[in-house]
Amino acid sequence: MISSLCTTTLALERDYSKDILPDSWELEESMGDWFYQGETANYWSAARVVSTLAETVCRNGNLLLNVVLRPDGTVAGNQEETLLEVGRWLAINGEAIYGSRPYKIMAEGIHRMKTRAEIKEEHLPNTPPVYSQEDIRFTTNKGAIYAIVLSQPTTEFLIKSVAGEVVMDMELVGNKQKIIWKQKPEGLIVQPIFNTKQTELAVVYKIKVK
Numbered sequence: 001m002i003s004s005l006c007t008t009t010l011a012l013e014r015d016y017s018k019d020i021l022p023d024s025w026e027l028e029e030s031m032g033d034w035f036y037q038g039e040t041a042n043y044w045s046a047a048r049v050v051s052t053l054a055e056t057v058c059r060n061g062n063l064l065l066n067v068v069l070r071p072d073g074t075v076a077g078n079q080e081e082t083l084l085e086v087g088r089w090l091a092i093n094g095e096a097i098y099g100s101r102p103y104k105i106m107a108e109g110i111h112r113m114k115t116r117a118e119i120k121e122e123h124l125p126n127t128p129p130v131y132s133q134e135d136i137r138f139t140t141n142k143g144a145i146y147a148i149v150l151s152q153p154t155t156e157f158l159i160k161s162v163a164g165e166v167v168m169d170m171e172l173v174g175n176k177q178k179i180i181w182k183q184k185p186e187g188l189i190v191q192p193i194f195n196t197k198q199t200e201l202a203v204v205y206k207i208k209v210k
Helices: 046-057 079-096 116-121
Strands: 010-013 025-030 061-066 101-108 136-141 144-149 157-159 167-172 181-184 187-190 203-209
Touching (some): 025 046, 046 061, 046 079, 046 136, 079 203, 167 181, 167 187
Antiparallel strands (some): 136 144, 144 203, 157 187, 181 187
């Protein structure tokens, strides 16, 4: 007997959802072209992989990432080194990704990945954004809110999206130094800590709320 119940997953090839979707979906991306184009092809950096992952997960998505292979089946270019760097980032910050759910607000900041339709309508170049410390993506896990800051903060910054929460404490994931923060009506004012473990990748703040 064949069950009449079935499920489908929305899969977007090199395209994004503009907002948080109620059901999980999948972004299909590649670290270069879909097929081998030589050793000097423009393969993704670890920073781009991490930011793409954050942009996807905050929208309730999963990232399916193609790794470009040589004709003999080995990994092309510098992708192996890049993936190892991403793995080290996930070993520290994985609690913001694995088993997480979207926060009620997915993001703040003016820079974000645009959908294919937006790129066409606004006549934009199809290039990844250059993020600043104001560009933050949000997830939740086990009652905590995770603020993924897509560029290493160097000055005091504001997390506006948690303004309505009662914040009990916060920490920089993977760093034992105490965070200096203050809750104001407009949000959380945070003094940065220089994260020596991942100076070129996104940093993650774990916000504990009541």
